[in-house]
Amino acid sequence: MSCIFCDIAGGKIPSQKVYEDDVMLAFKDLNPQAPVHVLLIPKSHIDSLAQIDGAGAQTVAHMMEKIPAITKTLGCEESFRIVSNCGAQAGQSVMHLHFHLLAGRQFAWPPG
Ligand code: AMP
Helix, strand or coil, rough: CCCHHHHHHCCCCCCCEEEEECEEEEEEEEEECCCCEEEEECCCCCCCCCHHHHHHHHHHHHHCCHHHHHHHHHCCCCCEECCCCCHHHCCCCCCCCCCEECCCCCCCCCCC
């Protein structure tokens, strides 16, 4: 099954990389919703947080652990928002787990 984020993780589709290691990739969103808009994805395919198992939880923990360093690199360590849309009603359009890292403007709460 083709997956655009698997293709980005595998280097078949180019991306503007912000951070990469064996487990994850962070790259700039093509359609930014804020001055800083980066996507954090696991390199191995997971559909969404609805499919997380023990191994997936370790992957997610690794990704969360990298957030302080990534936000420092981006200069937004003081204030940022992490969002993971899960399922169509929540707005998920790419069915490969990803966390939006958004920063650089005022955000509303609750989200629209
Ligand atoms: P979501 O709607 O939560 O599934 O988020 C998917 C995100 O992927 C959207 O913000 C898109 O702008 C972004 N996106 C889709 N294709 C690409 C791509 N090739 N490179 C970077 N971002 C992408």
